[in-house]
Amino acid sequence: MKDIYILAIESSCDETAASVVVNGREMLSNVISSQVPLHTIYGGVVPEIASRKHIEKIDYVVNEALKTAGKELKDMDAVAVTYGPGLVGALLVGVGYAKALAFGAGLPLIPVHHIEGHISANFICHNTLEPPFMCLVVSGGHTHLVEVKDYGEYKILGRTQDDAAGEAFDKVARAIGLGYPGGPKIDKAAKEGNPDAYLFPRAKISDSPYDFSFSGLKSAVLNFLNKEEMTGHTVNVPDVAASFQKAVVDVLVSHTVEAAKEHGFKKIALAGGVASNSALREGMRLACEKEGFELFYPTPILCTDNAAMIGSAAFYEFRKGIRAGLDLNAVPNLPLGSAFPG
Amino acid sequence: MRLLAVDASGRVASVALSDGKNILAEYSVDYNKTHSQTLLPMIDEILKITETDRASLDGIITSKGPGSFTGLRIGAATVKGLCNALRIKVLGISTLEMLAANYLGAKKLVVPLMDARRNQVYSAVYDCDGEVPKAVCGDKARSIEELAECVNALERNVIFLGDGVEPNREYLEKNITCGFRFAPAHLNLQRAGSLLAIGAALFEKEAVSGEELEIEYLRMSQAERVRMEQTGEKVIEKDCINVESTGKDHA
Numbered sequence: 001m002k003d004i005y006i007l008a009i010e011s012s013c014d015e016t017a018a019s020v021v022v023n024g025r026e027m028l029s030n031v032i033s034s035q036v037p038l039h040t041i042y043g044g045v046v047p048e049i050a051s052r053k054h055i056e057k058i059d060y061v062v063n064e065a066l067k068t069a070g071k072e073l074k075d076m077d078a079v080a081v082t083y084g085p086g087l088v089g090a091l092l093v094g095v096g097y098a099k100a101l102a103f104g105a106g107l108p109l110i111p112v113h114h115i116e117g118h119i120s121a122n123f124i125c126h127n128t129l130e131p132p133f134m135c136l137v138v139s140g141g142h143t144h145l146v147e148v149k150d151y152g153e154y155k156i157l158g159r160t161q162d163d164a165a166g167e168a169f170d171k172v173a174r175a176i177g178l179g180y181p182g183g184p185k186i187d188k189a190a191k192e193g194n195p196d197a198y199l200f201p202r203a204k205i206s207d208s209p210y211d212f213s214f215s216g217l218k219s220a221v222l223n224f225l226n227k228e229e230m231t232g233h234t235v236n237v238p239d240v241a242a243s244f245q246k247a248v249v250d251v252l253v254s255h256t257v258e259a260a261k262e263h264g265f266k267k268i269a270l271a272g273g274v275a276s277n278s279a280l281r282e283g284m285r286l287a288c289e290k291e292g293f294e295l296f297y298p299t300p301i302l303c304t305d306n307a308a309m310i311g312s313a314a315f316y317e318f319r320k321g322i323r324a325g326l327d328l329n330a331v332p333n334l335p336l337g338s339a340f341p342g
Numbered sequence: 343m344r345l346l347a348v349d350a351s352g353r354v355a356s357v358a359l360s361d362g363k364n365i366l367a368e369y370s371v372d373y374n375k376t377h378s379q380t381l382l383p384m385i386d387e388i389l390k391i392t393e394t395d396r397a398s399l400d401g402i403i404t405s406k407g408p409g410s411f412t413g414l415r416i417g418a419a420t421v422k423g424l425c426n427a428l429r430i431k432v433l434g435i436s437t438l439e440m441l442a443a444n445y446l447g448a449k450k451l452v453v454p455l456m457d458a459r460r461n462q463v464y465s466a467v468y469d470c471d472g473e474v475p476k477a478v479c480g481d482k483a484r485s486i487e488e489l490a491e492c493v494n495a496l497e498r499n500v501i502f503l504g505d506g507v508e509p510n511r512e513y514l515e516k517n518i519t520c521g522f523r524f525a526p527a528h529l530n531l532q533r534a535g536s537l538l539a540i541g542a543a544l545f546e547k548e549a550v551s552g553e554e555l556e557i558e559y560l561r562m563s564q565a566e567r568v569r570m571e572q573t574g575e576k577v578i579e580k581d582c583i584n585v586e587s588t589g590k591d592h593a
Contacts, residue, residue, distance in 0.1 A: 048565065051415055058419070059553035092415060092416055095419075096416045096423065097420070098423065103396070103423075104396060106396075327383050
């Protein structure tokens with residue numbers, strides 16, 4: 001069978017990224033232009049600034065991805081792009097560019113769901129991994145427990161009812177003075193702290209057992225910090241970080257393992273930026289060991305937003321014959337699992 | 343020389359195609375759909391109807407701003423993608439100059455204005471009695487009061503046009519002290535054909551690669567502005583572009 005080369009583009013949040021991926025599994029390049037330092041002074045991503053940076057960087061990132069792969073546009077079989085969910089202005093840059101690039105080069109365009117991309121990052125890192133498996137997608141914008149039935153076939157079993165896990169990390173990190181982005185900073189601080197120093201709540205949602213809620217936990221941490229301040233106590237930052245992190249990880253691990261058991265899955269995968277979190281990896285590893293499950297997660301660089309994961313997901317869509325028209329639009333709240341066009 | 347022109351900076355999406363001498367096709371749409379949905383199908387359509395192979399395109403002329411931030415980026419993303427795929431260059435022209443060019447040859451001064459929200463208009467005053475429009479007051483996001491002051495000080499007959507006219511029609515009628523007129527509907531539209539009229543002759547000399555094409559927003563993002571105001575930094579915005587002599591500019 002002929003090898004399929006896909007040039008993939010991702011611009012849904014604050015990373016401009018492009019990648020060349022072969023057959024959905026082999027990544028020939030993975031170029032990411034991160035804007036994190038730019039947004040740090042604002043304590044979070046500013047959509048207009050992100051969009052402006054995307055349009056400045058997109059040519060460079062795409063050309064660099066081709067160059068690193070040792071390929072030219074004419075060697076590609078398709079162009080792929082994230083069309084949702086994400087920041088609409090940011091998505092529009094990638095979508096507009098990818099459409100015109102594909103149109104100019106006479107190539108088919110594959111529309112990709114951002115979360116489907118995160119899940120597919122595992123296919124690049126684990127050549128033998130195949131569906132079905134249970135996937136926990138956790139990032140700054142998303143917390144989803146997804147049943148991956150087949151390539152491109154998903155069922156959402158649980159999702160957050162308020163804050164995404166990564167969002168809770170950012171907010172708590174800000175409150176204890178660690179700054180943005182919160183995930184890596186809490187992870188680091190927690191290594192010096194005692195995870196059992198404080199007991200923060202683990203939310204259970206009675207009628208939807210696999211859903212998550214992190215705003216109660218976040219408030220509990222903020223209230224605790226307030227109370228300590230009012231009573232003149234200094235808090236131990238590493239202890240708060242570790243205890244908060246443990247509360248998040250406990251819920252993520254228990255929901256995922258319960259869901260896998262109930263649905264008869266033997267494989268669990270992690271995806272998204274928070275999948276880099278060392279406590280989550282360790283907690284999930286221990287739980288999987290106990291249950292006899294196999295655990296998969298991408299390398300840290302493929303956990304963050306990147307285009308290689310989009311190229312992987314696109315390959316399976318490409319095989320199914322899914323193509324976007326010239327009128328493809330960005331869909332900021334694109335649901336996962338809906339057939340294209342959504 | 344086959345040149346494609348693209349404008350998505352305002353409410354209208356417009357594309358046009360020239361063979362170097364004549365405009366072979368022009369297509370403008372002012373309809374309640376995003377430019378993301380309309381722009382590329384419109385380009386496809388004019389290439390098809392004129393039996394033009396996209397690989398035969400020699401370059402693109404586009405409006406580089408000011409205008410709607412999102413619209414400008416949809417236009418620029420489309421243009422950059424095409425330039426990269428087809429290995430062609432692009433010439434960026436001020437959106438306001440493009441609008442003024444609707445009146446190329448007019449003896450009156452031409453005042454294009456586009457809605458800039460926050461009680462401002464992207465606006466300029468152009469002298470169109472020549473080969474290309476010449477800025478008398480440069481492109482800037484200004485209040486309608488400031489624009490009226492600019493125009494009144496020039497003491498010349500003027501024509502107002504662009505999508506910023508309608509919301510400010512009453513104000514202008516009351517406060518403009520020189521002779522003025524509003525453009526009729528067909529001359530009020532942002533038209534890609536106007537980009538070809540003024541840009542074709544400049545293309546060889548001034549075109550840049552798609553990667554080098556820069557958008558002229560004429561305004562910082564809200565977040566940057568607020569932060570600079572809070573920290574007491576001076577808000578410096580690149581404004582009043584496109585004007586050679588600032589002597590007449592009352593900005």
